[in-house]
Amino acid sequence: MREIEAFLSVAEELHFGRAAERLRLSTSRVSNLVRAVERRVGAQLFERSSRVVKLTPQGAQLYAGLRAAYIQIERVLDDVRRAGSLGGGVLRVGFSTTLPEELRTGLIGAFEDRYPDCRVVASGLPTTDLFRWLGKEWPVDVFVTWMPTATAPVEPALRIGPVIHRVPRAVMLGSRHPLAGQGAVDIEELAEGGHPVIYPELPPWFGELWAPATTPGGRTLHLRRLPAGYVEDVLRLVAEGELAHLTFASLLDAYDRPGVVVAPLTGLPPMAVRAVWAAGPQEGLAAAFADHTAVYAARLGDPAG
Template sequence: MLEIREIEAFLSVAEELHFGRAAERLHLSTSRVSHLIRAVERRAGTQLFVRSSRSVTLNPHGAQLYAGLRAAYIQIERALDDVRRAGALGGGVLRVGFSTTLPEKLRPGLISAFERRHPECRVVASGLPTTDLFRWLGKEWPVDVFVTWMPPASAPVELPLHISPVLHRVPRAVLLGSGHPLAAHDAVDIEQLAEGGHPVIYPELPAWFGKHWAPATTPGGRTVRLRRLPAAYVEDVLRLVAEGESVHLTFASLLEAYGRPGVALVPLTGLPPVPVRAVWAAGPREHLAAVFAECAAACAGDDGWLREAA
């Protein structure tokens, strides 16, 4: 097996095509680099360079080895870099996604709390729809941690997801067209929606999440008339509600972020509030995400967000 110094010497000579420059790059003597290259060639069982008094070039065997070792070395360096960043926040950047429909105070509150506790780490925030989470599963995430609506406390075991404790709870509401017969009510109960047969939009959600968001049956056992529609974004839902008879089960803070003529938001009773949690994927950046989630939970407690929703 090649040692790391042997790999570095081989890559440096292959790239510099000069033993002296490679030695300077590695802060070694030229004779030491020559010794390391001879060791690599012994392990390979063949010469890897064509040497003359004036030049050094890779032969076909050397070119083949260079292609394989360079790719592997880059992967090793990336893995080490990820571990360094995860092990020490110093000077780092944490990419935090926030669902675009969260209560307005959460985003600045959580960022401020984290940066106060970890001034050496800067937060880069972005707003993303909740449904993006389900498109990221099994892929590389564009953020390190996502603060979003998350009714279940855990995901199916096959999903490599970490889910934090509840950071906030927001009362439920129902979004209706302004001309809907229930739009003028002070409140609407989920049993009332089911008994009246009002179609409820079921957005593009996996079953393990969606059954908490828009249940198929009410606590009283009535069937909810779910209408599955290709609505991945809140703008799609607002348009569908404004244009038709369908309603959407949502939360009381929705219109803080989105206002649209032709819709009404009415408090919904009969379903529990929607929890907000931090969610992140398993991987080399999960330590950073866990630090943020811990800080977010402390902030939620300090600011009384959970007592406020009780």
């Protein structure tokens, strides 16, 4: 490993002195380690002169192969160190009730496979519960929910993990709404037609990203602020009148109500899903859950959505 580290450092620095400083070794020690690698492969890996150090074609080939392997080794070592420091136990994970069910089962399985000494206890909670917990004791250690931003202007600070998943936007309409029969609805069409849109009970920093007051084309969206903190409230309001609600294409996988249709919405970016948590005794494990589930989702093709 020391020989490999010396070779990679010189290949990246293209300078034996800087590579030695990086590894906290003497320059002669680094030079000897690189020569040992050259003996192993039976080829010269660097062209050396008084001013320039360059990779030979064989050196470039070896660097390309070893660098990826070295990163993987470091990642495995880090995972083991992290698992050892975190220990076992139970992680209470909340999932927004409007998330796709297959996402929940996939994330839990991936985390428990990586940390077999940890057990996930899952629960379904409305997205809006997150804002009621701020500054209070949370009923879960980490919450996987719709989160369009990586930072939140709240105190105490809200920890927000990387994007796990993205879901295209959609619009929920009553079956008698003038736009209900269309294959898709554009956000500009909602604004131009003066169609009222429900603005749920959300703080401004979050609500503006969920249902913007102004469309990308500069039109005003006719937002109607209503006490609708739960999706069941929204479904009832939409089914009863002419109100529209901006939502996600996966919503009807979890909810199905007569008199309500969901159509694809164009003109707004997909909504991100992230893990969020607050400071507490399980903060390290929550961060591990956020990081690993994001890596797991990326390997499956998310967060493209």
